[in-house]
Amino acid sequence: MTVTLTATATCTAGTARVVPGTPEKPGLPQPVNRRLLAERAGFLTTLVQQLAGGLLASVWTERHLDQLAAGVDSEGRRLPAKGWMVLRRLGWTPPVPAGLRVPDRVLRAVGEETARALRLAVHRRAVTDAIVASWPADPRRRTAHDWVRLREHLPAGIDNATIRNRTRQIAAFAARHGRLPDGFTELEDPPTIPVQVLLAAADRQLVRCERIDANRARLWVQLPTVPAPVSYRDWSWHDITVTVPPTVAATAKLCTPTLRLREGKVRLDLPFETTVEAAPLSGHRRxxxxxxxxxxxxxxxxxxxxxxxxxxxxxxxxxxxxxGVSRKLDRLRQHRETLQTKVTHLERLAAGRRSGLDLAAAAKFDLLRQEHRRVCARIRNLGRAxxxxxxxxxxxxxxxxxxxxxxxxxxxxxxxxxxxxxxxxxxxxxxxxxxxxxxxxxxxxxxxxxxxxxxxxxxxxxxxxxxxxxxxxxxxxxxxxxxxxxxxxxxxxxxxxxxxxxxxxxxxxxxxxxxxxxxxxxxxxxxxxxxxxxxxTPTPRPAIRPAASRDKHRPTPSRPRRPARRAQGFTPAALATAGSRPALNGAVQRPAGRTPQNLTVQVPGTTASHTFSSNHTRTRHRVRWAVLGRGFHxxxxxTPLLQRSGTRGGRTPGSQRIA
CATH class of the missing domain: 3.30.420 (Nucleotidyltransferase; domain 5)
Structure with a gap:
């Protein structure tokens, strides 16, 4: 039995060219720098976010969620699996402004973004309705009977953490309004659509992805050349070269990526599929x-x-x-909470003033938000690693x-x-x-x-x-x-x-x-x-040696004398140039104890120190196991690995490897 594994590799767009024609009949390509490519990709992501946000706000009602949860359309046909096809079957189309020309494949990406948010809302609404229908007398402590009633209404597979969080959300709403919510849409506002484009919802008329070699891939995608395209002439094909990370095998199948922007760069979340043999679930001996x-x-x-x-x-x-990494994450989380507290304080100040914040406070506000985003990204990256x-x-x-x-x-x-x-x-x-x-x-x-x-x-x-x-x-x-x-x-x-x-x-x-x-x-x-x-396991025992003879019938055997160890810096040349012992001044009495020591060079006639510092140059701390790959940090x-029991990944049988 074989299974298909799907993973995602994050790539950065490299060189790009704009093509006047099509990938089948390209004209004279012209190079596009990274700044212009990021600007045009931003036009597309902003357009998709605005259209998807408008569509989601128009269908964020209990009636529309009921239609989606029913799983059938108005004619009784079962809804398809693809999200954008579901919205078209139900007649929910994004509101395109007059005079704006948007290709149909871009509208598919808009519908897919909206459908994913709505399907997640349907799942959350089922949990919320079950908790509201079985609302206990004390939401902080449910009885056994309350738990039985709740499990009867809940969908299968809901964990206790989800129940606790939803209960707190409903309790906070009840504390503010003095009643339970009438529906899920009253409890929550429409979510924010992420600034990205799901290119997998389109076909070859909008995007194409192919592998050039083991380390490079080519992405053909249509991007708008202006912020508000009014005709199809404002859309052009772009040939983008992508460097594939080494984690993606040369035999892996590349799928259509997701396009997004990050710090002025075009980022691609590139999915790839690998076919492997499924491991058995039973019959294990170790x-x-x-x-x-x-x-x-x-x-x-x-x-x-x-x-x-x-x-x-x-x-x-x-x-x-x-x-050590856990302590680092704790410090980063505390720093994140401190920054969020300052940001919230400035937001309240801006809301309480008619003129808003002054220039200095506005600059500080932007700096705090930027630092908050940076710390959040640091926490995510460190936790993922x-x-x-x-x-x-x-x-x-x-x-x-x-x-x-x-x-x-x-x-x-x-x-x-x-x-x-x-x-x-x-x-x-x-x-x-x-x-x-x-x-x-x-x-x-x-x-x-x-x-x-x-x-x-x-x-x-x-x-x-x-x-x-x-x-x-x-x-x-x-x-x-x-x-x-x-x-x-x-x-x-x-x-x-x-x-x-x-x-x-x-x-x-x-x-x-x-x-x-x-x-x-x-x-x-x-x-x-x-x-x-x-x-x-057998306990290793030391070899039994005959006891040493202590009789006096023969001469005592000679033993090699251990060489005297001299610390670094106490060389004969240093001792010769150290000078004589400094004389004590009669006016000042030396405190009780040994004669003061020179820890760098021993002066003749003084007592040797038990501890002394060396004169060699200190080197920075290096963790040997981290250098050998024992850990990423x-x-x-x-625990290091023991002797291997077989062959894996093309390695030699029985080879050792540091974890």
Missing amino acids: AIGADWGYNTLLTAVVAEPGPDGTVIASGRALRFDAA LAWSAARWLIDQAHATGATVVYLEDLTSMEAPGSSRSWNRRLSGATRGVLADAVRHLGAREHVAVVTVPARGTSSGCPRCGNKLRHVQAPDNHKPANPWALCACGLSADRDFSAAQRIAARGLAGQHRTTRNRAGQASVRQTVDVPVRRAK HHVHS
């Missing part, structure tokens, strides 16, 4: 169970099914410690240990009640969602199955006997805390390591019940706990 953490992002263990229905786990913990680095490390560990499946805990239905807002903010900023998607993608590419198991009880239960664990500060400090786990059966282990064993046991015990959802994600829905045993520490 697995890796991984537990999420905040400081230690991943803690994994290798496990195998035992002969008597148990699971045998290795005693070696595999860790991906990203505490951290997630993909951890996913790459986990899949490499699976190959190094010979595991064919990776089991993760499903945290979509888990919450942390009683936690502070700061802790919830730190957990929400953790890149678990991106990390899970990255592990699934890389696992499918490397023929490693990735399966989620139920998360409830993985950290609170003992992997050996199943009883409730006692969480303490350390093995020798039984103060209640989270790092260490103790059990009456004799278990004493790290909490994350204990949870990783339990996750691996649940996955191996329930692997024959693994199913896939509509998105293709594999999971074990039924909780099956089996005892976990420790793998018996200097403050990421991970």
Whole structure:
């Protein structure tokens, strides 16, 4: 069985040429600089955003959402899958201003943007209507009966985090207006259409994408040459050369990209497809169970099914410690909140003044917003890099240990009640969602199955006997805390390591019940706990040497004398030129203690110092493992890989690689 993996590579447009004719019959091409290309691409993105925003505002009513949710048109025919075709079937067309000439394929992109926003609104409205229909007496604390009523109205697959956020939104509306909302459109305003163009909604009359070689691709696209085109003469074909990132294989199929602008550059989100063999979901003889953490992002263990229905786990913990990066993300989030507070304060000042802000305040306002966008981009990029680095490390560990499946805990239905807002903010900023998607993608590419198991009880239960664990500060400090786990059966282990064993046991015990959802994600829905045993590994013992003879019947054997170590800077030349011992002045009494030392050059006649500084030039701090590729960041520490068990990706069997 083969599956098609779809990924997206972000590219920047390089050289470009404007063609008077068509791609089949091009005229004399003329080069276009990057500034002019970005200006014309901005004409197209602005036009699409304005038309899609106007169309979305006109259909943002309960009646239109009811028509879209019904799934059929006025004649009873089933609505198609493509969004722009759905809007045309329902008769919803974008309002094009008089005198403006817009090609039909551009209107398709407008319809696709609007349809995606409306379909998301239909899903959110179903959740909102279910919560309003089963509104409890106390929305902050639902009873068991309230949860049963709510689950009867909710669509399938809604997690608790979504329910909590929607409940808070409805409660805030009720606090302002003194009543519940009459509909979803009253609760929320139309969303903002992003400044981009979904070129995949068009056909070859607007866009064409082809590969030139392994490192370059060519994009043909029609762009307006003026902000408001009034005829088709204001639209011209542009030949844009794109450099394909090295992550895109030469055999991958390139799809139609999405065009957008960023910092004056034309950016292309280029999707590409790769066909791979699907990994089996059952029949695994070796697995890796991984537990999420905040400081230690991943803690994994290798496990195998035992002969008597148990699971045998290795005693070696595999860790991906990203505490340094987590602290950096915390500082960036605090800086972002500070900037947002200042921006909000200036917005209130501008709203309270008739003349608005003065020039100095307006310049400060623009600077704060620019800095806020920059910090947000930094947080996104650092979190994404951290997630993909951890996913790459986990899949490499699976190959190094010979595991064919990776089991993760499903945290979509888990919450942390009683936690502070700061802790919830730190957990929400953790890149678990991106990390899970990255592990699934890389696992499918490397023929490693990735399966989620139920998360409830993985950290609170003992992997050996199943009883409730006692969480303490350390093995020798039984103060209640989270790092260490103790059990009456004799278990004493790290909490994350204990949870990783339990996750691996649940996955191996329930692997024959693994199913896939509509998105293709594999999971074990039924909780099956089996005892976990420790793998018996031989303990290496030192070689037994005969005891040294201490009798006096023969001469004592001579031993080589250890050479005296002289610190750098205490060379004979330095000692010869050091001069004599400085004489003490009789007027000033030397304090008690040794004679003052010269830590750079030892003066003859003085006592040698126990500690001294060297004279060599200090070099900047270099982390050896980061240089070798152990982590993408200097403050990421991970367990290095062991000997490989086979061949992967064209590498030599049994070769070593640093994680």
